[in-house]
Amino acid sequence: MGDKRTEGTDADVFSQPVESNGFIPRFPSPPKYIKVRSHGKKERDFNRIFLAQQLRGRTGVEIAQAGGRLVKSEGYKKGDPKKDGNAIWAMEFSVDGKYLAAGGQDNLVRVWAVISSVEERRAHEAEEEAAGKEGEHVRLNAPVFRSKPVQEYEGHTASVLDLSWSKNNFLLSSSMDKTVRLWHASRTECLCCFKHSDFVTSIQFHPRDDRFFLAGSLDSKLRLWSIPDKSVAYWNQLPDLITAVAFAPDGKTVIAGCLNGLCLFYETEGLKYQTQIHVRSAHGKNAKGSKVTGIQAITFPPDNQNAEVKILITSNDSRVRVYNLRDKGLEMKLKGNENSCSQIRACFSEDAKYIICGSEDRKAYIWPTAHLETDKEKRPVEMFEAHSAIVTTAVMAPARTRQLLSASGDPLYDLCNPPPVTLISRSESHSSRAPTENGNTETPFPPIPAISTSDFDKSSKPGESPAYIARSAHPGGNIIVTADYMGHIKIFRQDCAYQKRLRNDANFSKKMLGRANSVATRHSNRSYRDSLASTSQNPSSDRILSWRQSVNNPSHDNFRHPTNRSTSPSKSHHHT
Secondary structure, X not given: OOOOOEOOOOOOOOEEEOOOOOOOOOOOOOOOOEOOEXXXXXXXXXXXXXXXXXEOOOOHHXXXXXXXXXXXXXXXXXXXXXOOOOOEEEEEEOOOOOEEEEEEXXXXXXXXXXXXXXXXXXXXXXXXXXXXOOOOOEEEOOOOEOOOOOEEEOOOOOOEEEEEEOOOOEEEEEEOOOEEEEEEOOOOOOOEEEEOXXXXXXXXXXXXXXXXXXXXXXXXXXXXXXXXXXXXEEEEEOOOOEEEEEEOOOOOEEEEEEOOOEEEEEEOHHHEEEEEEEOOOOOOOOOOOOOEEEEEEEEEOOOOOOOEEEEEEEEOOOEEEEEEOOOOOEEEEEOOOOOOOOOOOOEXXXXXXXXXXXXXXXXXXXXXXXXXXXXXXXOOEEEEEOOOOOEEEEEEOOHHHHHHHHOOOOHHHHHHOOOOOOOOOHHHOOXXXXXXXXXXXXXXXXXXXXXXXXXXXXXXXXXXXXXXXXXXXXXXXXXXXEEEOXXXXXXXEEOOOHHHHHHHHHHHHHHHHHHHHOHHHHHHHHHHHHHHHHHOOOOHHHHHHHHHHHHHOOOOHHHOOOOOOOOOHHHHHHOO
């Protein structure tokens, strides 16, 4: 590829130190890409990804300073060698793309907010400046989230195993403490606690009615809970320990995976048994079946309501399989990642074009889903080293997250898809005033009446065309979030501005080459140097005053030129 790339494990975050004068370029230099490998394909879809950000939770002291309760000794404490490496077991984006929730071995549920406005970006930069006072002052060039969690939920007394968001930003968390807890992104307290008789390994909100949720437990009972009634609406006893659960997209079918590799299907109403499949290989060491570690069901493709439903099943035989809900037939078997003893689960990207999964070999694996009719066991795959420990979970941000980020003045997305600009008339602009030697202000032109703030807000909001909104989804600017066994969370981003940057560089080079070869440019360069020499002897205020007088009096000597050609406005600015 011509350039030496580092592994994602050793990658530096895309950032830069803040200079002493505080200057930060609007569009920073290109990021350094990490090394991405592939099998079965020449062109890599994720060839240009870089490390954009790393997340961590607040320490117990920081929580106390913010008015919360101090984390108990079993919680996360920065610098505690026994607790400074708590695995992340679950990570989930909210349905609206605004939040990322993570939970794991430290018993806490943390929620980070996506930077979704210019004001939030300024607030994030202020947080960076505050953090810089304690150490090296750096500025992230392309952050996705606010640096500190907006919520840190306490209440669980053992590891958090699973998370599920509702469409209204309610959040469920299940735990080894035998409970499921209900939260909301806007509230700091637990809203409800649902007790079970054993570890609750998997949960999911009903996709159409978030008054209900599904819970699978190691007591082998599948439960459909009613949140308003705070009671179990239906339950059923399964033949083995339940390790994963999911709803079909229409909410009418329930799927439960077990320790022995069985996947059982139930009608949601009454949890009536329908059928089952055994997730295993036809022969070899995986023929007996392995623990199901994750289930996800989506319509494929997602934007087609009449499309078929695909079921993504991850298991402890290091395989990821895709089945058809209609006939329960196996359509795809993915391999490459290692998942022999962990609760690692694969998931679809929101557009279902990719499947992403963590791995015990410290890598993240991404498979394309196109061309399902090809050999179902020989699928191309891309992978990159993400962490120095087991990658316990990996997810891709939904399109809504990218749209929110693009509205915040993100330098990468703004370069890829420049925001629309509204031109306002001269009568709507503020008059420019310059100080004189006396310290007063005067204008060389008649004063222009200033508009009110409300008028400005009405007129300056640029109209966003459907084409701009479609481009704001940035399909080539994917955001990948990975977490590991030591509690580290990394945000990798795909550089969708790469082609735009290449075109800009090429156009700039052509312009510079043309200027260097022109006679006029050589003369203008000499005259520019001469003007600098002549004007450097005078204070800048004298030159401004001289220019203002020349505007009022066109016959002033400063406007005389050796040639008959008038000076262009751009050159007059150079001489000022």
